[in-house]
Amino acid sequence: MLSEEVDYDQLIPNNVGLASDPKLQRALEEWHPGYIDWWMDMGPDGFQNTDVWLRTAISVDKSGWAKFGFVKMPDYRWGILLAHPEEGRVVPCGDHYGDPAWQEVPGEYRSMLRRLIVVQGDTEPASVEQQRLLGKSAPSLYDMRNLFQVNVEEGRHLWAMVYLLQRYFGRDGREEAHELIRRRSGSEEAPRILGAFNEETPDWLSFFMFTFFTDRDGKMQLESLAQSGFDPLSRTCRFMLAEEAHHMFVGDTGCGRIIRRTAEAMREANVEDPYDVERVRALGVIDLPLIQRKMNLHFSLTLDLFGAEESTNAANYYTAGLKARYHEDQIRDDHRLHGATYPVMRLVDGVFTSEEVPALIGLNARLRDDFVADCAGGVRRWNKDIREAGIEFELRLPHVAFNRGVGEFAGVSVTPAGEIISAEAARQDEKSWLPSTDDAAFIEEFMQPTYQIGDFAGWIARPSKGVLGQPVDFEYVKVPDA
Ligand SMILES: [Fe+2]
Numbered sequence: 001m002l003s004e005e006v007d008y009d010q011l012i013p014n015n016v017g018l019a020s021d022p023k024l025q026r027a028l029e030e031w032h033p034g035y036i037d038w039w040m041d042m043g044p045d046g047f048q049n050t051d052v053w054l055r056t057a058i059s060v061d062k063s064g065w066a067k068f069g070f071v072k073m074p075d076y077r078w079g080i081l082l083a084h085p086e087e088g089r090v091v092p093c094g095d096h097y098g099d100p101a102w103q104e105v106p107g108e109y110r111s112m113l114r115r116l117i118v119v120q121g122d123t124e125p126a127s128v129e130q131q132r133l134l135g136k137s138a139p140s141l142y143d144m145r146n147l148f149q150v151n152v153e154e155g156r157h158l159w160a161m162v163y164l165l166q167r168y169f170g171r172d173g174r175e176e177a178h179e180l181i182r183r184r185s186g187s188e189e190a191p192r193i194l195g196a197f198n199e200e201t202p203d204w205l206s207f208f209m210f211t212f213f214t215d216r217d218g219k220m221q222l223e224s225l226a227q228s229g230f231d232p233l234s235r236t237c238r239f240m241l242a243e244e245a246h247h248m249f250v251g252d253t254g255c256g257r258i259i260r261r262t263a264e265a266m267r268e269a270n271v272e273d274p275y276d277v278e279r280v281r282a283l284g285v286i287d288l289p290l291i292q293r294k295m296n297l298h299f300s301l302t303l304d305l306f307g308a309e310e311s312t313n314a315a316n317y318y319t320a321g322l323k324a325r326y327h328e329d330q331i332r333d334d335h336r337l338h339g340a341t342y343p344v345m346r347l348v349d350g351v352f353t354s355e356e357v358p359a360l361i362g363l364n365a366r367l368r369d370d371f372v373a374d375c376a377g378g379v380r381r382w383n384k385d386i387r388e389a390g391i392e393f394e395l396r397l398p399h400v401a402f403n404r405g406v407g408e409f410a411g412v413s414v415t416p417a418g419e420i421i422s423a424e425a426a427r428q429d430e431k432s433w434l435p436s437t438d439d440a441a442f443i444e445e446f447m448q449p450t451y452q453i454g455d456f457a458g459w460i461a462r463p464s465k466g467v468l469g470q471p472v473d474f475e476y477v478k479v480p481d482a
């Protein structure tokens with residue numbers, strides 16, 4: 001068998017020639033039951049025995065890489081799939097720029113590389129854990145299916161990282177692979193590595209914000225790892241990005257449909273004031289200020305994932321050629337960044353000031369800036385719907401210094417508009433900037449499940465089309481007793 005064809009006769013579908021590496025195959029087969037236990041324990045609660053119309057990756061060809069069909073999630077074929085190798089690929093940046101890309105781990109960078117893979121790998125199961133209760137309040141079968149699709153693919157992304165660990169890092173890799181299914185989101189004793197992955201995703205508005213913002217951080221990280229000089233990591237991430245595009249779609253259209261429904265309902269009922277929350281909520285839709293508060297929260301939590309603006313770790317990863325910039329191969333410079341600078345926003349004497357720092361040190365800030373720019377398109381589209389309904393309200397990404405726990409602005413009290421205030425004033429106004437316990441109570445009561453075929457909860461617009469040629473009114477999830 002050519003190693004690039006996907007072998008589906010195996011317990012673990014793969015295009016990495018697992019059958020010809022018995023030792024690795026055994027290691028992965030030993031990890032498999034623990035993974036299934038984790039999935040049964042921490043995967044979608046209440047729907048493990050339910051048929052869901054899911055896509056499964058069956059090839060890595062650009063056309064037709066997936067097949068669709070009904071699957072019970074624990075039977076999903078989580079496979080190990082690497083994108084086709086690129087002939088003549090080179091290390092794209094740093095000290096080894098232009099050398100042939102590595103097919104084996106360069107010894108001197110072994111622990112740095114392992115760390116990068118573990119941190120990425122840890123986020124994948126974490127989001128499944130965070131979202132495990134959401135099926136119970138799904139606004140439609142279509143949305144429920146999209147949630148489960150995202151969940152099984154995050155499971156596959158975990159497999160992708162575990163493959164790299166087990167294949168290239170020997171005993172340490174096996175131990176790390178085990179830890180990845182031992183840690184739990186929000187656990188005190190063994191939390192997930194990054195902060196945002198220990199927060200709750202308590203409701204569907206949060207879910208859509210999470211997929212819009214936090215999965216988009218994932219996309220940015222995968223984009224920079226897809227440029228890695230360690231070729232197996234690059235190929236793994238390139239294929240993960242094909243799946244990740246759907247997660248962006250779910251977030252973007254999910255938020256968009258909620259906002260459109262609110263705007264429509266307000267227009268139909270001639271409610272002009274978006275801050276007349278009682279009247280808006282009485283229409284059975286979510287008020288725009290609450291949507292803004294959720295956006296403030298998820299945006300700021302996600303910014304923390306980029307790490308400190310100025311970071312020697314980021315510089316080391318780059319110089320080693322392990323993690324590059326977003327679209328490194330499309331940037332025209334020396335790809336070593338010797339002597340180059342990058343403008344980083346800092347707080348100097350109480351004023352936000354842009355300062356040039358060595359570009360290597362400012363790589364996290366740069367990736368974060370790329371991320372913010374990438375978010376802007378969605379927000380613009382959402383605002384268009386609000387404007388077209390004749391409502392005077394504009395959703396805005398908060399200032400990057402707002403509500404931060406990591407980096408230059410951690411612990412500084414800043415309003416969403418970017419005004420620096422006292423900690424006391426911040427505490428008083430927090431309720432108007434971030435979701436409160438009242439908001440949570442409202443949403444919990446408000447978001448009741450909608451399981452009838454073709455029905456949608458009143459607070460979210462129908463999508464313009466179904467999944468891959470299926471009608472919107474398709475039974476995407478065969479919910480028992482629905
Ligand atoms: Fe992922």
Ligand SMILES: [Fe+2]
Pocket residue numbers: 154215218244247
């Ligand atoms: Fe994702």
